[in-house]
Amino acid sequence: MSTLWVGTSWKMTKTLTEARAWAEGLREHLDTVPDGVQPFVIPSFTATTTVREILGEDSPVLLGVQNAHWEDTGAWTGEVSVPQAKDAGAQIVEIGHSERREHFGETVETTRLKVAAALRHGLTPLLCIGESAGVKEAGGSSAFILEQAAGALEGLSEEELARVVIAYEPIWAIGEKGRPATTEELREPFAALGAQYTGRVAGLLYGGSVNLDNAAELLGIEHVTGLFVGRTAWELEGYLELLAIAGRS
Numbered sequence: 028m029s030t031l032w033v034g035t036s037w038k039m040t041k042t043l044t045e046a047r048a049w050a051e052g053l054r055e056h057l058d059t060v061p062d063g064v065q066p067f068v069i070p071s072f073t074a075t076t077t078v079r080e081i082l083g084e085d086s087p088v089l090l091g092v093q094n095a096h097w098e099d100t101g102a103w104t105g106e107v108s109v110p111q112a113k114d115a116g117a118q119i120v121e122i123g124h125s126e127r128r129e130h131f132g133e134t135v136e137t138t139r140l141k142v143a144a145a146l147r148h149g150l151t152p153l154l155c156i157g158e159s160a161g162v163k164e165a166g167g168s169s170a171f172i173l174e175q176a177a178g179a180l181e182g183l184s185e186e187e188l189a190r191v192v193i194a195y196e197p198i199w200a201i202g203e204k205g206r207p208a209t210t211e212e213l214r215e216p217f218a219a220l221g222a223q224y225t226g227r228v229a230g231l232l233y234g235g236s237v238n239l240d241n242a243a244e245l246l247g248i249e250h251v252t253g254l255f256v257g258r259t260a261w262e263l264e265g266y267l268e269l270l271a272i273a274g275r276s
């Protein structure tokens with residue numbers, strides 16, 4: 028059985044006090060992380076080093092950042108580079124989340140550059156893809172996400188591809204304004220992604236309104252090898268329960 032990845036991005040939430048409490052709580056419960064489950068947490072940049080220090084250097088919990096620039100250094104005010112993220116303790120770089128595509132001009136081209144930068148520095152790119160409600164209604168979900176993925180992963184060798192994690196997060200299913208996807212709705216896009224990427228990438232995750240009631244069912248969809256979670260995992264209890272659910276899947 029392949030590893031099940033179960034992780035959370037905190038998006039733009041949590042003070043350092045809150046980040047500390049969550050990370051310390053997780054550290055205390057590490058013995059409950061089931062075998063075969065790969066936990067990861069992606070805090071705001073401000074909490075990266077704090078969470079790294081609390082979890083420790085050799086933690087089984089992987090640590091990520093929510094974005095990083097494709098250049099290693101330079102005059103890019105407001106940006107953080109992959110080497111800087113690595114220096115702060117990150118092992119994963121989240122790339123292309125729909126909120127970044129919508130609000131911050133992320134494109135297929137910038138996701139490609141960022142995937143390459145993460146790989147160049149030995150970090151795991153967590154590439155997010157997902158279609159809008161309009162694309163879904165027009166019947167174009169699978170073609171759209173395959174194009175996003177192919178564009179971002181263009182030119183990679185099989186060895187490099189094997190280090191990439193893909194998270195399929197339909198925009199219509201994400202966040203407060205989203206609605207949970209049904210397993211029926213997800214079967215076709217995952218079949219399309221699976222046909223291309225199962226066995227070639229490190230993980231094929233689902234994200235978007237994952238909760239304690241739908242997590243097991245989502246993990247049962249063919250080709251799904253993990254969950255990428257927002258709100259449900261922001262409370263540590265929710266995250267621990269998701270890890271336990273994955274352990275039973």
Ligand SMILES: O=C[C@H](O)COP(=O)(O)O
Pocket residue numbers: 036196200201202203205234235236237255256257258259
């Ligand atoms: O990064 C996580 C996803 O955007 C999902 O967020 P959500 O679980 O709150 O819908």
